[in-house]
Amino acid sequence: MPERTYGEITGFPIGSTFNNRRELHEAGVHRPTQAGISGGKDGADSIVVSGGYEDDEDFGHVIIYTGQGGQDPDTREQIADQVLTHGNAGLARSSIEGHPVRVVRGAGGDAEHSPASGLRYDGLYRVADFWHATGRSGFRVWRFRLVADGETDPALDNDQSDGSDEPAARAQVTIQRIVRNTAVAQHVKELHRHACQICGIRIVTPAGPYAEAAHIRGLGKPHHGPDTRGNVLCLCPNHHVMFDTGAIYIESDWTVRDSLTNDVVGKLRRSPSHAIDVRQLDYHREHIAL
Amino acid sequence: MPERTYGEITGFPIGSTFNNRRELHEAGVHRPTQAGISGGKDGADSIVVSGGYEDDEDFGHVIIYTGQGGQDPDTREQIADQVLTHGNAGLARSSIEGHPVRVVRGAGGDAEHSPASGLRYDGLYRVADFWHATGRSGFRVWRFRLVADGETDPALDNDQSDGSDEPAARAQVTIQRIVRNTAVAQHVKELHRHACQICGIRIVTPAGPYAEAAHIRGLGKPHHGPDTRGNVLCLCPNHHVMFDTGAIYIESDWTVRDSLTNDVVGKLRRSPSHAIDVRQLDYHREHIAL
Structure with missing residues (x-):
């Protein structure tokens, strides 16, 4: 399993420039010297946007990025379907795990957003969405929508509905999961x-298995729970919603109960390498459960 | 069922002022003339923050608001536990349904953020979180964290983890569901x-039943799906994740299949009053499913 560094690389802030892919590699900002995506099935940590794919679209804070593969090595024409493996699988995995992706732009990319020469690190993006389409070439390409960190996803811009059969005038979603993975959360999910x-239940998606790290006692204001393994559970989205809304709670003998009926739902599945902090379960029962 | 208007009231933009609760009522910005919360179990559409509760905290873009009930009508002292009914149930419901809540500040509230006299409409907030605690009085109070629309929830500010047992230095979450309800989404969820x-499965929480409206073909760029009932499914969070990541797809005879194994998962449950647009299912199979 490759050791990936997600997030900023110390010493290389936004705007750092590089003369070539070798310098980028040595900085650790983007490790591969050829591939546009640094990633595998564990996730992707960086990409280079440099106009290598005819289907790329660069809007600045939003990038529609084409996956890798299927190109003739000499002509760089698309000659085969892309598949969801290697870097493509990595970007999909980063999407569902919420890993930040370093974006580097090269001189060959979109004129408005790319450097005039060499390469430039442009900050962290999140993979908001991924899908496949028939590219201009007629072959299947995988596409990834990346949104700059700290920018509002345009898909959240507007929640007006006009009820007509026309495509929505502006982008809309009714629910968006924003995943921010921490080392602690990742560790607990892997343990289970x-x-x-x-x-x-173990939900398996084309981007790999999916679970959510649920803090027993919320972090930050107002709950001030600790960001420790003992304060995290690995839950499916359904049980995460039920736990966070206080629909279920967990007793000190690990019995899971329905808050509304007091019926036993089951027993918490534990692992010898994951010690749960029972004080946090007390807090959840006292403040969140009904 | 009361007819509630969620969102802005035409003619009363942010900053609109009112001399008293009667004017506020007549404007339709906050209907009740006494209660601080306009809400019932279908949701809450507005609140007045005016210092009536000793446990309120007003930080401007974030408000920790205390629920209603349990006060002596004469002394306004807390003399009993609050329960999750009436306006309190309304704010909890708005939290899980993503309804916007109009916030009105009165002169009695926090000195920094409140008007010097009368009442002022301060815009739409979302109920990010709700829980109960023992108030200063020793009785149970329900508390609601409201975050101004368009402002970043401070709970999303930082995703650094130091792994220590200390309370997280800054607020953190690992996943946040941002719910933006539309009339179409609400209607489909109610139909089912x-x-x-x-x-x-029908998830029932202390804030009422919970389901998610899943667009079959995504709204806005790049999918440009229509915001119509025919393009929406009512799903539990688990099946929503599976559908959105392409782990499952739906055939034209309503068979639901696993994308990775092609196994039959089941048959889509339909309602005679909810006509699903099969073209959108075609799009999902062609672009999202593996």
């Missing part, structure tokens, strides 16, 4: 192999 | 009584 500690 | 159209 992404299986829900309440029902045991 | 919040039961998942794939597995039939």
Whole structure:
């Protein structure tokens, strides 16, 4: 498993420039010297946007990025379908895990947003969405919508609905999951192999297994829970919603109960390498459960 | 069921002022003439923040608001526990449904953020979180964290983890669901009584039933799906994740299949009053499913 560094690389702030891919590699900002995506099935940590794909679209804070593969090595024409493996699988995985992706722009890219020469590190983006389409060439390409960190996703811009059958005038979503992975959260999910500690379900997607790290006692204001493994559960989205809204709670003997009926829902699935902090369960029962 | 208007009231932009609760009522900005919360179990559409509760905290873009009930009508002292009914249930419901809440500040509130006299409409907020605590009086109070629309929730400010046992230095979350309800989404969820159209599960929380409106073909760029009932499914969060990541797809005879194995997962549950647009299912199979 490659060791990936997600996020900023110390010493290389936004705007750092590089003369060539070798310098970029040595800085650790983008490790591969050829590929546009640094990634594998564990996730992707960086990409280079340099106009290598005819289907790329660069809007600045939003980039529609084409996956890798299927190009003739000499002509760089698309000659085959792309598949969801290697870097493509990495970007999909980063999407569902919420990993930040370093974006580097090269001189060959969109004129408005790219450097005149060499390469420039342009900050962290999140993979908001991924899908496949038939590219201009007629072959399947994977596409990834990246949104600059700290910028509002334009898909959240507007929640007006006109009820007509026309495409929505502006982008809209009704629900968006913003995933911000921490080392602690990642570790707990891996310990449980992404299986829900309440029902045991393990959701498997084309981007790999999906689970959510649920803080027992919320972090930050107003709950001030600790960001420790003992304060995190690995849950499926359904049980995460139920736990966060206080629909279920967990007793000190690990019995899971329905808050509204007091019925037993089950027993918390535990792992010997994941010690849960029972004080946090007390807090959840006292403040969140009904 | 009261007819509530969520969102802005035409003719009363942010900053509109009112001399008293009667004017506020007549404007339709906050209907009740006494209660601080306009809401019931279908949701809450507005609140007045005016210092009536000793446990309120007003930080401007973030408000920690205390629920209603349990006060002596004469002394306004807290003399009993608050319960999750009436306006309190309304704010909890608005939290899980993503309804915007109009916030009005009165002269009695926090000195920094409140008007010197009368009442002022201060815009739309979302109920980010709700919980209960023992108030200064020793009785249970319900508390609601409201965040101004368009402002970043401070709980999303930082995703650094130091792994220590200390309370996180800054607020952090690992996942946040941002719900933006539309009339179309609400209607489809109500038609199916919040039961998942794939597995039939109906999640019930202390804030009422919870389901998610899933657009079959995404709205806005790049998918340009229509915001119509025919393009929306009522799903549980687990099946929503699976549908959006392409882990499952739906055939034209409503068979639901696993994208990775092609196994039959089940049959889509339909309602005679909810005509699903099969062209959108075609799009999902062609672009999202593996």
